[in-house]
Amino acid sequence: MQSHSDIIIVGGGPVGATLALALADTPFSVQVLEAREDLSRAVYKRTLALSYGSRLILERLGIWAQLSDVTAINNIHISQRGGLGMSQLTATEENLPALGYVVDYGELDSALHAALSKSKASVVTGARVNSIRNSAGYAQVQVTQTDVPCSLTTRLAVVADGGAGQAQRVTQEYDQHALLATVTTELPHNGCAYERFTPEGPVALLPNQQGFALVWTGTPDRVAELLAMPEDEFLTALHTHFGDRVGQFLTVTGRTSFPLVLRYAQDTVASHQVLIGNAAQTLHPVAGQGFNLGLRDAWELAQAIRELGTNKEALGSRSMLQAFQSQRRTDTGSSIFFTDLLVRLFSNDHPILKHGRSLGLMALQYFPPARHMIARRMIFGARG
Ligand SMILES: Cc1cc2nc3c(=O)[nH]c(=O)nc-3n(C[C@H](O)[C@H](O)[C@H](O)COP(=O)(O)OP(=O)(O)OC[C@H]3O[C@@H](n4cnc5c(N)ncnc54)[C@H](O)[C@@H]3O)c2cc1C
Known part of the structure; x- marks a missing residue:
């Protein structure tokens, strides 16, 4: 473990690992602290629905070609039980090879770690972060590895622990x-x-x-x-x-x-600290948006860091982090709103809402611009 790194990423899940890879060609030193001892054991046994926009990010990082277990989603058929109206989004209409893909969480996690092991980022396994404190121009990260506590410093601590940590978040059951x-x-x-x-x-x-x-x-x-x-x-x-x-x-x-x-942090940045991925927001899986949003967090944070050039003083500064937070606000806010609205509008048997939903689905089916807007939003996020 290095006692100081320019950037420390807490959590080497898919979002933290994506950020570390996206930073590999910057002049900053990057250390990933991952609680798992054995990276071949994925945190979840589940599939992930990735949007076509997420594929483009993974392609730029050289990860997409490493995935073998990939099934293309060419159409999405949307309907409601016991009500009229249905709609269909299609890749052909969007002029894309696919709307999205179903991949295996474990395979994606392994591909990211295989690429990380060849990059200049250092990955420390079995390292559990207990707290992060602000300390005059730095963040101080308290970590335990094989029962041995130690204290590290960094210009920027990026929390990508999937929401397992101490961050204050609004929670809605x-x-x-x-x-x-x-x-x-x-x-x-x-x-x-x-x-x-x-x-x-x-x-x-x-x-x-x-x-x-x-x-x-x-x-x-x-x-x-x-x-x-x-x-x-x-x-x-x-x-x-x-x-x-x-x-x-x-x-x-x-x-x-x-x-x-639904859990989300109202403030995703603090002095020398930023939350991304599920640590910043955990969504209902209804529209398969959670990881896609987390991936965009990682990608855009990497771009914000890259724009600093070699300026270490600016790394983790209040102005840099606040600019990043306001840049992400529309994408995050609208994803939370959209997902929550879908669950609330559609998970009930209210007769007025049922007719409203039928009309909404029919309008979507017969009004291509609305369909196009929803498809682009799901594929590329709020910034299109
Ligand atoms: C039922 C279900 C289905 C889903 N389906 C989809 C889908 O189809 N499409 C989609 O986009 N999203 C989906 N999601 C959401 C998706 O799983 C998450 O968005 C994604 O796993 C978040 O990645 P992450 O890297 O932020 O967090 P995680 O995957 O949780 O990774 C966090 C990492 O941090 C490590 N860690 C935790 N605490 C510490 C610590 N203190 N110190 C060091 N390391 C630590 C963990 O070991 C882990 O490796 C679904 C979620 C659920 C619940």
Whole structure:
């Protein structure tokens, strides 16, 4: 461990590792402190829906070509159960090779770490950060490695710990859990992702290799019941819940669940400190926006640092960090608003809202500019 680095990144998950790679060609020294002892063990066993915009970032870092487990999303089919109206976003209409991709979190994490091991950034594993304090022109980072505490200094501490740390964040419970699983179906996916809204919460099927990654949201009790169900009963329940668009559900594997919350920091910067990725905001997975937003945090922070040239004095300064925060505000704020609104508008059985939703979906389907605006927003973020 180095006692001083220009930049310390707390957390080597996909967002922290992306930032470290994006900084590899700057004149600043970068140290990543990662709590995991063994980087081959990913934090989560889950798929991630990446937008086409995220692919462009990963391509620039040379990571995209390293991923083998990638399924393209060519269309997104949006509907609501028990209500009229549906809409479809398509890659052809957006003139893109795909709207997004489904990738494996573990494979992406490993590819980023393999690239980092060849870069000039230093990665320290088994290093758990306990606190960060401001100290006259520096941040002081308290870290424990194999039970040995030590104190490091840096011009800029970037917290990318996925929200595990002490940062103050606004928390809003949804009283919903997400059940994740892999399913196979009677009909092939043909690159189509399905987003279906039901009064109990959204259900998403993302094309993943030969089957689908399932994200089924419901009350905590309902999700507990679904987790405990025998396979055939579960597949029938899913068919009843989702409908007939992909025919019968044939198999299910790897059922697991998460409580869903919205958490975000109102202030993502402090003296010599900045929060990015899930440490700054944890979103409901309804529109698969969380990691894409975190990746844009990392990419834009790297650009803000690059603009400093060799000026170490400016690194972590109040003016630099406040400029970064205001630059990110629209993208972050609108992603939080959009995701939260979707959950609130669509997860209920209110008759007036139901008709409003039908009209909204029909308008989306028959008014291409609205569709185009939503698709661009999801793919590239608020700054387009
Ligand atoms: C059910 C579900 C489905 C999702 N699906 C999608 C999706 O389809 N698309 C999408 O874009 N997003 C999705 N997300 C969100 C996505 O998983 C997160 O946005 C992403 O994992 C955030 O990456 P991160 O690097 O910020 O944090 P993490 O992936 O949590 O990584 C944080 C890292 O920090 C390390 N760490 C933690 N504490 C410390 C410490 N004190 N000191 C040192 N290191 C530490 C951890 O070991 C870890 O390596 C989903 C989330 C959920 C819950």
